[in-house]
Amino acid sequence: MQPGALSKALKSGAIWGFIVLELAFFSIAGEFLSLSDKAFMDWENMLLLLKQSAPIGIIAMGMTLVMVNGNIDLSVGATFAIAAIVLLDSMTWPIFAGLGDWVIPVAWLLALAVGTLLGALNGLIVWKTGVDAFIVTLGSMLGFRGIVFMFNGENPTSHLNWTLVDFAEAQFLGLHTATWFLLGVTLALWFVMARTVHGRNAYAIGDNREAAVNAGIRVGPHMMINFAIIGFLAALSAVVFYSESGSVNPNDGQLYELWVITAVVLGGTKITGGAGNVIGTFGGVIAIQLLRKGLGHIGADTSTVNLVIGLILIAVLILDRQLNIKGKEELKV
Amino acid sequence: MTDPVLRLENIVKTFPGVRALDGVSFSVMPGEVHALMGENGAGKSTLMKVLGGIHQPDGGAIVMGDTPVVMAGPLEAKAKGIVFIHQELSLAEELSVAENIYLGELPRKSFGRVDWARLAERTNSILKKLNVGFDARTRVGDLSIANQQMVEIARALTVDAKAVIFDEPTASLTDAEKVVLFDVIADLKASGVGIIYISHRMEEIFKITDRISILRDGQYQGTVNTAETTEEAVTQMMIGRKLDLSRNASHHELGNVALQVRGLSCGKLYSDVSFEVRRGEVLGFYGLVGAGRTEIAETLFGLRDPSSGQILLDGEEVRISSPADAIARGISLVPEDRKGQGLVLGMNCRDNMTLPQVDDLKAGPFMAEGAEVAIFDQYRDKLDIRTPGWKQRVGNLSGGNQQKIVIGKWLSMHPNVLIVDEPTRGIDVGSKSEIHKLLRDLAAQGYAVIVISSEMPEVLHVSDRIVAMYSGRIMRTFTSEEVTEDSLIQAISGLGGDKAA
Numbered sequence A: 001m002q003p004g005a006l007s008k009a010l011k012s013g014a015i016w017g018f019i020v021l022e023l024a025f026f027s028i029a030g031e032f033l034s035l036s037d038k039a040f041m042d043w044e045n046m047l048l049l050l051k052q053s054a055p056i057g058i059i060a061m062g063m064t065l066v067m068v069n070g071n072i073d074l075s076v077g078a079t080f081a082i083a084a085i086v087l088l089d090s091m092t093w094p095i096f097a098g099l100g101d102w103v104i105p106v107a108w109l110l111a112l113a114v115g116t117l118l119g120a121l122n123g124l125i126v127w128k129t130g131v132d133a134f135i136v137t138l139g140s141m142l143g144f145r146g147i148v149f150m151f152n153g154e155n156p157t158s159h160l161n162w163t164l165v166d167f168a169e170a171q172f173l174g175l176h177t178a179t180w181f182l183l184g185v186t187l188a189l190w191f192v193m194a195r196t197v198h199g200r201n202a203y204a205i206g207d208n209r210e211a212a213v214n215a216g217i218r219v220g221p222h223m224m225i226n227f228a229i230i231g232f233l234a235a236l237s238a239v240v241f242y243s244e245s246g247s248v249n250p251n252d253g254q255l256y257e258l259w260v261i262t263a264v265v266l267g268g269t270k271i272t273g274g275a276g277n278v279i280g281t282f283g284g285v286i287a288i289q290l291l292r293k294g295l296g297h298i299g300a301d302t303s304t305v306n307l308v309i310g311l312i313l314i315a316v317l318i319l320d321r322q323l324n325i326k327g328k329e330e331l332k333v
Numbered sequence B: 001m002t003d004p005v006l007r008l009e010n011i012v013k014t015f016p017g018v019r020a021l022d023g024v025s026f027s028v029m030p031g032e033v034h035a036l037m038g039e040n041g042a043g044k045s046t047l048m049k050v051l052g053g054i055h056q057p058d059g060g061a062i063v064m065g066d067t068p069v070v071m072a073g074p075l076e077a078k079a080k081g082i083v084f085i086h087q088e089l090s091l092a093e094e095l096s097v098a099e100n101i102y103l104g105e106l107p108r109k110s111f112g113r114v115d116w117a118r119l120a121e122r123t124n125s126i127l128k129k130l131n132v133g134f135d136a137r138t139r140v141g142d143l144s145i146a147n148q149q150m151v152e153i154a155r156a157l158t159v160d161a162k163a164v165i166f167d168e169p170t171a172s173l174t175d176a177e178k179v180v181l182f183d184v185i186a187d188l189k190a191s192g193v194g195i196i197y198i199s200h201r202m203e204e205i206f207k208i209t210d211r212i213s214i215l216r217d218g219q220y221q222g223t224v225n226t227a228e229t230t231e232e233a234v235t236q237m238m239i240g241r242k243l244d245l246s247r248n249a250s251h252h253e254l255g256n257v258a259l260q261v262r263g264l265s266c267g268k269l270y271s272d273v274s275f276e277v278r279r280g281e282v283l284g285f286y287g288l289v290g291a292g293r294t295e296i297a298e299t300l301f302g303l304r305d306p307s308s309g310q311i312l313l314d315g316e317e318v319r320i321s322s323p324a325d326a327i328a329r330g331i332s333l334v335p336e337d338r339k340g341q342g343l344v345l346g347m348n349c350r351d352n353m354t355l356p357q358v359d360d361l362k363a364g365p366f367m368a369e370g371a372e373v374a375i376f377d378q379y380r381d382k383l384d385i386r387t388p389g390w391k392q393r394v395g396n397l398s399g400g401n402q403q404k405i406v407i408g409k410w411l412s413m414h415p416n417v418l419i420v421d422e423p424t425r426g427i428d429v430g431s432k433s434e435i436h437k438l439l440r441d442l443a444a445q446g447y448a449v450i451v452i453s454s455e456m457p458e459v460l461h462v463s464d465r466i467v468a469m470y471s472g473r474i475m476r477t478f479t480s481e482e483v484t485e486d487s488l489i490q491a492i493s494g495l496g497g498d499k500a501a
């Protein structure tokens, strides 16, 4: 076995082990603490869990790509809200009045296009100015959120289209529409990252930017494409979610960026870039959702949930460090 | 007469505060190995980066065939048949060997997919030529530094090269790997490729090159035929004066034993290691890469815990728990990997040099800037560090000057025991002899000095005694009077040599 192989195996498997642990814990603890007499690992419950994972999960796949690339995007929550407003509001625009239910694909396309453009804009600024992605997207997070509030003040934007709701609530082969989108996006992003030249170059850039430049890889365009992809996915997440709920509050999507980043990091993506994959991220998303749901199941409130997730994130990072050091034959740092 | 593969005409390149290249011209013929020599900071790497499309020249022209060409970027240079093997490793550690070799030009198939089959096939055929012990799918970060260097070298074989640039390729290679590299170069040469070879190692230059071009302070000094010149002549062109190679023979009194090690072992890395070093003495450690020398140094510096054995400082047994502990006890280590362990590349020269003593250089709550600058100036002069000023980012210095900053940093700590691991890797002959002299001087002043080196002339030159290591064990300890090159080689290859200290 090569040095470091054990640590790698542990790391890639760790998130799934953690999920099993969560399932066991909440099933047993639920027997004693839960208010309902339904088992935690109930099939319906698990299907619901997947569905509820979708909004964060879809964005997290894009964040994996962006973080592997050596960047970060803090504006995804705000992009999510803007796309939601575009989706719901455009369905009421008079010019689309004659379309009937054909307004649905039009509204979808509009929302997705807006998300993609906002993402590309982030990417363009990072590329052309060379300013750190953290700063650029911190700015656009505030800016985009400002636009959301300018649109309708504190009031929600609502529009219910029953065809759309039916579609969003449909179940195909047992899985909800949102779950299918999550699975599809995971597969697509896996393909992009593991199989395409663009994906591999993204890894190289995040790993050693100077080496990538020396090898003639055009760093800027690759980064911009990845920001466009995450913008698109933030919008897709909104489209999937609001097709069902039909009403968006101006605060919706806040803190999504943090949930998403937590899931990605839990899933084993290196914060400095160069390593990580969507399968791990998928595990991270599930682990977080399990924790939220499980803690709710045994009667904990939201603030407890946040506290526990925060502690686990830190614990995981420490463990990860320890494993890495073991891999290097005990060399102290 | 055949036409040159490429010709550089009056290349000029300035960086803020530095005229790195000042009208350099030279040409490379097909099938020739052309050495480029010069002191640290003379502009060799910069010239090659201009040729490789990484820097754009401020003046002058690159001519290939009959036409001047513009190298707009690295890919364009590659497309024109110029392959650049960089001085500092330029690899993505998390990616596989194959992806690194074909970085920037992974073979594609439909839908922008990577053609893994073709990639593996091509890579494996290259790796076979290089006769290395890893395959296309190995993660580069899992390879030793030497093997990573072989990955860089493999890049030379990926395209139909017209010219291949090797910027100090042997700095971290073992002798066996050097043989492979020289075979590769011979093959390239035989197929009519022009090779530019940068190195500070004279014996290599005289062994494999046909012509030598020399730079000094960014200025072209001329080109000579290797067969018709001597090391002295080349050195003089490089540094503009004659070099004093005599060993500082001052025979001073040896002091008491500063550091003693008894039966020290550390897992599989090394075992049952015993030696002592006195004040006023230079103890050399010689052996092949991987013999365990660096690991011993790391143990003494508190970076590794030994599994058994004793360390005594001034006769007292100590446990060195961390580098901070080691520094407090007067042990300093100049590490072998300057980028990873010795320098903060983004910080300026002065701050790098005074980094370990920030706590001592305070004036009230503030940094004593004046004192810091004074320290920097002192060691810049002592080590002849070439930089426009202390404000320069260390990352912008030439490789050799970076190494001098690391040495200066630890010297400024006035340690009792100074351990230097490969102190002159990538350092030009002039500064090399300066550093050797400095190590001797330090011993004369009463420091105990341990020098780890893979260069035989270096250990022979600086050491009072030499410890020969093979595969984690001390094979023999020589005094400078009794040592011969042959006995040393035998000892470090595990042949002969009585296993006594």
Ligand SMILES: Nc1ncnc2c1ncn2[C@@H]1O[C@H](COP(=O)(O)OP(=O)(O)OP(=O)(O)O)[C@@H](O)[C@H]1O
Binding pocket: B015, B016, B018, B020, B038, B039, B040, B041, B042, B043, B044, B045, B046, B047, B087, B386, B387, B396, B397, B398, B399, B400, B401, B426, B428
């Ligand atoms: N990006 C940069 N910005 C500013 N100065 C630079 C930059 N790159 C190189 N220099 C300066 O240009 C000069 C030449 O450096 P170069 O790296 O070409 O030297 P070299 O001959 O390769 O030396 P060595 O043998 O140490 O590798 C040095 O003074 C260096 O500090």
Ligand SMILES: [Mg+2]
Binding pocket: B044, B045, B046, B087, B167, B398, B399, B400
């Ligand atoms: Mg150089």
